[in-house]
Amino acid sequence: MTSPLPPTPRPGRWRVLAAFVFVALVSQLLWLNFAPLLIEVQRDYQVDETTASLLILVFPLLYCLLSTHSGRLIDRLGYKRVVGIGALVGAFGSLIRLDTAHFGSLLAGQIVIACAQPYVVNGISKLVADWFEPDEGAMATGLGTVGMFLGMAVGMATTPPLYTELGWRGAMAVNSAVAFAAAGAWLVFAAETGAAAAENPSPLRTLLRNRTLMLLTALAAGGLGFFNGLTTWLEQLVAPRGLDAAAAGLLGAAIIVGGIVGAIVVPPIADKLRMRKLPLLLCAVGAGAAYAAMALASGSQGLFITGALLGMTFMPAFALLLTMTGEAVAPRDNGAATALVMLAGNGGGVVVIVAMAVLDDWQGMAPWVLLGTIVAITIGCAVALPADVRAQSPR
Numbered sequence: 001m002t003s004p005l006p007p008t009p010r011p012g013r014w015r016v017l018a019a020f021v022f023v024a025l026v027s028q029l030l031w032l033n034f035a036p037l038l039i040e041v042q043r044d045y046q047v048d049e050t051t052a053s054l055l056i057l058v059f060p061l062l063y064c065l066l067s068t069h070s071g072r073l074i075d076r077l078g079y080k081r082v083v084g085i086g087a088l089v090g091a092f093g094s095l096i097r098l099d100t101a102h103f104g105s106l107l108a109g110q111i112v113i114a115c116a117q118p119y120v121v122n123g124i125s126k127l128v129a130d131w132f133e134p135d136e137g138a139m140a141t142g143l144g145t146v147g148m149f150l151g152m153a154v155g156m157a158t159t160p161p162l163y164t165e166l167g168w169r170g171a172m173a174v175n176s177a178v179a180f181a182a183a184g185a186w187l188v189f190a191a192e193t194g195a196a197a198a199e200n201p202s203p204l205r206t207l208l209r210n211r212t213l214m215l216l217t218a219l220a221a222g223g224l225g226f227f228n229g230l231t232t233w234l235e236q237l238v239a240p241r242g243l244d245a246a247a248a249g250l251l252g253a254a255i256i257v258g259g260i261v262g263a264i265v266v267p268p269i270a271d272k273l274r275m276r277k278l279p280l281l282l283c284a285v286g287a288g289a290a291y292a293a294m295a296l297a298s299g300s301q302g303l304f305i306t307g308a309l310l311g312m313t314f315m316p317a318f319a320l321l322l323t324m325t326g327e328a329v330a331p332r333d334n335g336a337a338t339a340l341v342m343l344a345g346n347g348g349g350v351v352v353i354v355a356m357a358v359l360d361d362w363q364g365m366a367p368w369v370l371l372g373t374i375v376a377i378t379i380g381c382a383v384a385l386p387a388d389v390r391a392q393s394p395r
Helices: 013-045 049-077 079-096 103-121 124-131 134-189 204-208 211-232 234-241 245-273 277-296 300-327 331-359 366-384
Strands: none
Touching: 013 049, 013 079, 013 103, 013 124, 013 134, 013 211, 013 234, 013 245, 049 079, 049 103, 049 211, 049 331, 079 103, 079 124, 079 134, 103 134, 103 331, 124 134, 124 300, 124 331, 134 245, 134 300, 204 211, 204 331, 211 234, 211 300, 211 331, 211 366, 234 245, 234 300, 245 277, 245 300, 277 300, 277 366, 300 331, 331 366
16 A cells, blocks of 8 residues: 655645735734834924824734734635725825924824734734645745735834935835735735635634644734834833934844744745644743843843844744744635734733833833743743643634
């Protein structure tokens, strides 16, 4: 009796994944355009810190409101159509920001882009299930998340010099052109195989009874809450240590670049070893150690090194989290499950961002201690996960 042949890789899968990486990159880039320039926003538009932070805070807020709907829409209509609509809406939202004379226009554009974001980002698990076999799942998801984090790095690193050279309007125009290019690339190159066909997902109560999925949502709430809080208030956190807006943007980019390296290297190893929990747990513990070192670092060199190490351990954990989410449910529920996890993550982000603003202790250690406590709780959630998430899957 002959052994079954391994499944044949689907041709075109890397092209489709590359198109997704581009639109996910742009979605994140548009979100964090203003993150390293909040002090400049306050100065140029005569608004207070809380008002300026709305340019960033509207994203996790609206993600919470729209994530579940986007996930179920992806399961019903397919990711090709829904991601394409999201990319186009985000691109048109970027046009609103060209009216840089008024803060209200910047905020309106951010609101439109934020409404589109979950319809783009939540497509990753469905795309991976459609195009990739299980032994490539973590690697494909890792590369998909690379787009998200690369967009964050580009947004934080390039916006300050664009603002310096071109002003607000020039910076917004460059980003708008990139947004339309990404939407066009998705419309041209995206395709579906039908392996993860669009169909009605399971009732929400079925997903809420999945213990593994609930642990993953708790892990996302803590992990993304920590990361969103850190990146949103990064300029304020490091200003007392002598880093200006440009240096804070470069530190954010160092975190992301380290994360990209980790997201490329670690998930393929997890695929090869056919393991999920142990690599995720090791990454979570490593991120905790790197964050502790970063909180205690005094000079810019120490901050950049520990920041890169933090990204290198945190972001592959996020990729593995999304992979486990797709494996913990039936294929028809990939979009809805990813939406629940991202909803929890962005909800956690809102809570942490607001809590740090309420603390308002940028000269002291209180915000650092808060983030460290969240990291410790997140590691506890990782410990509680089952070794094989698929054993919990409601098939």
